[in-house]
Amino acid sequence: MSYLIAVSGKGGVGKTTLAGLLVTRLIARGCAPVLAVDADPNMCLDDVLGVEVSKTIGAVREEAREIASKGLAVGVSKQELLEYKIAESLVEAKDFDLIAMGRSEGAGCYCYANNVLKNAIGEMSDAYPYLVLDNEAGLENLSRRIVQKVDLMIMIADPSSRGLKTVTRLHEMTKEMNIEYSKLAVVVNRLRRDTMPDKIEEVKKTTGADxxxxxxxxxxxxDLAEKGNSITGVSSDNKIVAIIDNLLEQAGLPGNKPI
Ligand SMILES: Nc1ncnc2c1ncn2[C@@H]1O[C@H](COP(=O)(O)OP(=O)(O)OP(=O)(O)O)[C@@H](O)[C@H]1O
Ligand SMILES: [Mg+2]
Structure with missing residues (x-):
């Protein structure tokens, strides 16, 4: 079973940036190959990681629906054909691969397609020791159980009082939606000074964050974002790199210590 890190938070708080950094730092710790899963229909993780997605799982899902309604040539099972198509949508880079979930289903019945996808993605992801999932602003992908149980759930927010409230709300949502995780990390992003906001103690207490x-x-x-450069180019002496390495270490992830 792979170790799954899921990044969640409201719109624009830095989920994709953090997911990209996590992929990069996992690789630096010797945890490759990593499977990066872009679960946001607006897809940005490929950009952040400097690769390009040509086909999404959403497109495969549509094809699966078509296939389900048609007869096939003798000898080719629908399952096999879809597994092949899912493999086709995988973007392969040096130390990581990426799949993009694309848009969610439209009207109509997607039960067959979703079941096949779930099985095929489950089997495929088992081949990777580490998975990093970048979510859209909600938790729908996790509740749809496209993926296994989360090992490290990250809830990221800006330092504002309203921003921190969204973490409490996300935590409530995981309970309501029965989303299970082993450890929770609350990340306050884009701090303008060295101190954490006062409300963080309360958030820690309510959410039980580890x-x-x-x-x-x-x-x-x-600057990297402004120039459209990949986050893989972040300098190893960036303060954020050390903080993320420390989080991975504290979460007990095996692997070589970063250089
Ligand atoms: N710590 C940081 N310092 C400076 N800029 C940051 C930091 N974190 C994120 N950003 C910038 O903030 C912007 C939004 O980040 P990002 O796209 O990662 O957010 P998101 O939560 O994934 O957004 P969305 O909800 O739209 O998917 C980007 O331009 C990114 O470069
Ligand atoms: Mg994003």
């Missing part, structure tokens, strides 16, 4: 970390507002990340 880890609470702060990431500074960082010029290098902003």
């Amino acid at each position: 880890f609470v970390i702060g990431l500074p507002d960082c010029d290098e990340l902003a």
Whole structure:
């Protein structure tokens, strides 16, 4: 079974950036190959990781629906054909692969397609020791159980009082939606000073977070994004890199210590 890290949070708080950094740092720790899963229909993780998606799982799902309604040539099972198509949608890079979930289903019955997808993605992801899942602003992908149980759930927010409230709300949602995880990390992103916001103690208490970390507002990340450069180019002496390495270490992830 792979170790699954899921990044959640409201829109624009830094989920994709953090997911990209996690992939990069897992690789640096010797945890390759990593499977990066872009579960946001607006797809940005490929950009952040410097690769390009040509086909999404959403497109495969549509094809699966068509296939389900048609007869096939003798000898080719529908399952096999879909597994092949899912494999086709995998983007392969040096130390990681990426799949993008694409848009969710439209009207009509997707039970067959979703079941096949779930099985095929489950089997495929078993081949990777580490999975990093970048979510859209909700938790729907996790509740749909496209993926296994989460090992490290990350809830990321900006330092504002309203931002921190969204973490409490996300935590409530995981309970309502029966989303299970082993450990919870609350990440306060884009801190403008060295101290954490006062409300963080309350958030820690309500959510029962195992880890609470702060990431500074960082010029290098902003520049990489502005220039459209991949996050894999982040310098190893960036403060954020050390903080993420420390989180991975505290979460008990095996692997070589970063250089
Ligand atoms: N610590 C940081 N310092 C500076 N800029 C940051 C930091 N974290 C994120 N950003 C920038 O904030 C913007 C939004 O980040 P990102 O796309 O990762 O958010 P998101 O939560 O994935 O958004 P969405 O909900 O739209 O998917 C990006 O331009 C990114 O470069
Ligand atoms: Mg995003």
